[in-house]
Amino acid sequence: MSAPERVAVTVGGRQLSVSNLDKVMYPLVGFTKAQVIDYYVRVAPMMLGHIRDRGITLRRWPDGVTAESFFEKRCPSHRPEWVGTCPGPGDRGGQINYCRLDTVAALAWSANLAALEIHAPMARCGDIDSPAMVVFDLDPGKPATIVECCRVALHIREVLEAVGLEAWAKTSGSKGLQLYVPLNRPHTHDHAAGFARAVAQLLEQRMPAQVVSIMKRSLRPNKVFIDWSQNARFKTTIAPYSLRGRDRPTASTPITWDEVADGADGEPLTFTAAEVLERVEALGDLFASTLTLMQELPAPSS
Numbered sequence: 050m051s052a053p054e055r056v057a058v059t060v061g062g063r064q065l066s067v068s069n070l071d072k073v074m075y076p077l078v079g080f081t082k083a084q085v086i087d088y089y090v091r092v093a094p095m096m097l098g099h100i101r102d103r104g105i106t107l108r109r110w111p112d113g114v115t116a117e118s119f120f121e122k123r124c125p126s127h128r129p130e131w132v133g134t135c136p137g138p139g140d141r142g143g144q145i146n147y148c149r150l151d152t153v154a155a156l157a158w159s160a161n162l163a164a165l166e167i168h169a170p171m172a173r174c175g176d177i178d179s180p181a182m183v184v185f186d187l188d189p190g191k192p193a194t195i196v197e198c199c200r201v202a203l204h205i206r207e208v209l210e211a212v213g214l215e216a217w218a219k220t221s222g223s224k225g226l227q228l229y230v231p232l233n234r235p236h237t238h239d240h241a242a243g244f245a246r247a248v249a250q251l252l253e254q255r256m257p258a259q260v261v262s263i264m265k266r267s268l269r270p271n272k273v274f275i276d277w278s279q280n281a282r283f284k285t286t287i288a289p290y291s292l293r294g295r296d297r298p299t300a301s302t303p304i305t306w307d308e309v310a311d312g313a314d315g316e317p318l319t320f321t322a323a324e325v326l327e328r329v330e331a332l333g334d335l336f337a338s339t340l341t342l343m344q345e346l347p348a349p350s351s
Contacts (some may be wrong), residue, residue, distance in 0.1 A: 053214065054070075056068070058251060060090060060154045063151055063152070063156040067086065067157075067161045069082055070086075073299075074110065074165065075114055075297060075298060076114070077296045078297055080107055080298045085160050085292065086161060088160075088298070088322040089160040089216045090153055090160075090305060092290045092300075092322075092325065092329065094339070095329045095333070096156070096291075097153070098287070099169065099288055099289045099290070099339075101150065101152075101230065102173045103135065103149075103288075104137035104147030104169075104170060104177070105149065105167070105169055105171040106122050106147065106158050106162065106168040107121040107162065107168075107284045108120050108121075108165065108166035108167075111165075114165070114296065118165075118345040122145060122147055124146055124147055129152065129154075129158060131155070132148060132150075132158055134147060134148060134212065135148075135174035137177055138282050139283075149168070149174065165294045166292060166294055167286055167291040168200070168291070169239075169288040170282075170283075171183070171279075171286070176222070178282070178287075179236055179237065179238075180232065180241045180280060181231065182229050182230055182339060183232065183245050184218075184245070184280060185202075185228040185230075185248070185276075185279075185282055185340070186225065186274055186276035187201055187225050187226045188225045188247055188269075188276055189272075189273050189274075190271060191268030193271050195224060195225060196313060196314075196315055197259065197272075197273050198225050198230065198273050199226060199312035199313035200313045201252065201259060202226055202254055202274075202275040202309050203310065203313060204255070205228055205252065206309075208252070209248070209249060212215050215231075215342065217231070217336055218304050219302055219303040219340075220277070220303035220318050220320065221293075222287060222320075223295060226309075227286060227287075229336070231340070231341075231343075231345065232343070233338040233340070234343050237282060238282040239349075241280040241346065242280035242281055246262065246277040249275035258272075262275055264276070289301055289302075292322060296323045298321055299320060299322075300321070301316075302324075304318065304335065315344060
């Protein structure tokens with residue numbers, strides 16, 4: 050077997066060795082590793098704000114999306130010296146160091162590893178015990194789709210507004226939808242998860258035919274599962290603008306509340322890498338406010 054063809058490139062002022070640029074990562078549409086790297090380099094100005102100070106979990110597809118993938122929490126020891134690390138909760142063995150993708154070169158390096166998906170925790174590197182936001186992960190049980198997720202999202206927004214909170218929406222890039230409630234001030238993971246659970250249970254009570262708050266799969270057909278457990282200290286969620294390992298190179302895409310309403314009426318809400326790049330050029334970073342808006346969750350009920 051011949052060694053992979055390597056090419057030296059300069060990205061963001063850093064020398065990077067990339068390989069197998071012609072390898073097809075998405076066979077259905079012929080999307081290559083070179084195109085994956087190009088996407089991440091071009092979306093980096095919008096994406097880096099959301100991942101640069103997080104301990105990143107990589108999901109890698111070395112042989113493309115039709116082959117096996119694996120999650121990589123521990124940052125590879127063969128990383129360049131300019132790819133930093135971030136301590137995180139790790140696993141049962143204790144704390145580990147995750148990759149810190151804080152430059153366009155670091156993002157290109159991870160793309161060269163065929164890390165199609167970038168998963169980020171809710172907490173920042175400097176304070177892994179304090180989530181910077183709350184996430185509601187809306188997962189449709191077949192035959193429900195993202196349409197039903199959008200309808201539920203609009204109800205969640207009403208509940209949040211009633212307690213003075215704003216939220217931002219993004220597609221998962223797969224089949225669901227996620228809502229982010231920025232906090233950007235000290236909270237605990239338990240407080241965030243407890244709040245998300247209370248909202249999920251309230252919606253389940255109000256809309257029992259449409260919503261479920263329990264993970265049990267037998268309860269989920271044709272309902273939207275509001276996964277509040279994504280707020281646990283050790284959990285990660287697909288990062289804004291990350292590609293997904295699906296048939297096509299779709300990406301987790303920030304959307305407006307008008308688009309959520311349109312999605313609830315059946316408008317398509319699946320965006321490919323090329324469409325995301327067009328959107329950010331026209332709209333900028335629709336998730337920018339999640340990085341700075343400071344909000345306080347209601348006090349947990351005793």
